[in-house]
Amino acid sequence: MSVLALRLAGPLQSWGSSARFARRTTETAPTKSGVLGMLAAALGRDRSADLSDLAALAFAVRIDQAGTRLRDFQTAHHADTDKAMPVSERFYLADAVFVAAVAGDDDLISALHAALRAPVYLPYLGRRSCPPQGPVELGIRDGDDPTTALRDEPWHAAEWHQKKHGKKASVLLPAFAEAVAGGQRGGTVRDQPLSFAPSHRRYALRNVVSISIDVPNLHYRPDKHGKPTSRRPPVPVPRHSPEALLAPLPPQFPLDGH
Structure with a gap:
């Protein structure tokens, strides 16, 4: 058994577990069905x-950078009849970063x-309009537990x-993992692809538990007293003195006209 770690980052992502007519929502983290669909496409299936x-x-996934939720409206025409289709409302995650892990044979x-x-079909982050930023694979890890792999994985959020x-030596990142027999029972999501x-x-139901993973912050900057500080000192702001504009005129410019 081994674990494959994945970095899912890009300008836009959308991971829907359900769709209702013209409203296409996104979950706050990648779904198992979406990630497995990406892997199946890479295999050329x-x-x-x-x-x-x-x-x-x-399967397990960690939220390294939650991103911002965006809403978009899209129009389309039927390919055969050219009839206008209903305006659809679609949701995305902008500037989000996730680390996912799958474990198996x-x-x-x-x-x-x-x-x-070397994918047969190029990977995308939930929808074809959402290409990844950089390589998706992070490599193979030893073990059989994707959650353990996520605990050992460094923080992959953007540097900024x-x-x-920077005031925190470590951060708590939310994560979602599949419930194991005899362990904590979580919520059910219809996210198991058939x-x-x-x-x-x-899609079938699967049990998912929410956990928190503590990871070190490589950009933590303590000062000499042990208190956090920024890397660069603040730039001093000069004092604004509007009264300087009211200074008396020099003597070579008399006011009486003589």
Whole structure:
């Protein structure tokens, strides 16, 4: 057993677990079905191919940078009739960064790792309009628990985001993992893919627990007293003196005209 770690970052992401007519929402973190769909595409599998081996992978995801929620309105026309379709409302996550991990058989994990390095179909973050920023794969880790891999993974948020938290030696990052037998019972989400066939997509329920993962902040900057400080000292702001404009005129400019 081994674990494949993934960095999911890009200008826009959208991970919907449900869609209602013209309203397409996004979850706050990547879904298992969305990540497995990306992996299946990298392998070059057809949408109607068997997913049982991928669906059996253990899955966990960590929110390294939550990003900002955006709403967009889109119009479209039918390809055959050119009839205008209803305006759709779609939601995205902007400037978000996630670290996901899947665990399973060594051969399958190795095949997924190789596929992400040379994908048959280019990966995207939930929707085709959301390409990733940089490589997706972070490498293969030893073990059989994706949650443990996330605990050992450094903070992958953008540098500017980490510097915003420079007063903290470590940060608590929210994460979501699959519930294990005999462990904490979480909530249920319809996010276990059974088929990606366009004519009949099917998803089963799975149990998900919320956890927090403490990771060190490499941009933590304590001062000599042990108190956090910024890397650069603040720039002094000169005092504004509007009364300087009311200074008396020099003697060579008399006011009486003589």
